Amino acid sequence: MNARFRRSHEPLFWLLFGAGGLLAALVLPALVLFTGVIVPVARGPGGEGLLDYTRVLGLLAWPGARVALAGSIALLAWHAAHRILHLCHDLGVHAGRGLKWSCYGSAALVSLLACGLVILLPSP
Numbered sequence: 001m002n003a004r005f006r007r008s009h010e011p012l013f014w015l016l017f018g019a020g021g022l023l024a025a026l027v028l029p030a031l032v033l034f035t036g037v038i039v040p041v042a043r044g045p046g047g048e049g050l051l052d053y054t055r056v057l058g059l060l061a062w063p064g065a066r067v068a069l070a071g072s073i074a075l076l077a078w079h080a081a082h083r084i085l086h087l088c089h090d091l092g093v094h095a096g097r098g099l100k101w102s103c104y105g106s107a108a109l110v111s112l113l114a115c116g117l118v119i120l121l122p123s124p
Contacts, residue, residue, distance in 0.1 A: 013082055013104065020079020023072055060121055070118040074111035081107035 039050045059065050085103040
C-alpha cells in the first residue's frame with residue numbers, strides 16, 4: 001500500500017459547518033421564539049419592553065456576550081457558505097476553486113465584519 005493520501009482542508013470546513021448547523025438547528029429557533037414572540041409581548045417593570053436598546057446594549061457590555069454574538073454570526077456564515085457550495089455542486093455548477101474561494105471567502109469576510117462590528121459597539 002504505497003498510495004499517497006492527498007491532504008485536504010475539508011475537515012476544517014466540516015467542523016465550522018457542523019457548528020453552524022448546530023446553532024441553526026437548536027439555538028436559532030429558540031432565539032426567534034423569544035425575541036420575536038415572547039419578549040415583545042412581555043413588559044418589564046415600569047412598562048418598558050424587555051428588549052429596549054439600553055437593555056440590549058447593557059447585555060452586550062459583557063465581553064462574553066460580545067464573543068457569543070460574533071461567534072454565532074460567524075458560525076452561521078460558515079454553515080451557509082458550505083451549504084451554498086454543495087448546493088451549487090448538486091445543481092451541476094462545477095466552478096472549481098473559484099467557487100470555493102468565493103463561498104468560503106465571503107464567510108471569512110462576514111466573520112471578520114461581525115468581529116469588527118461587535119468590537120465597535122458602544123459601551124453603556
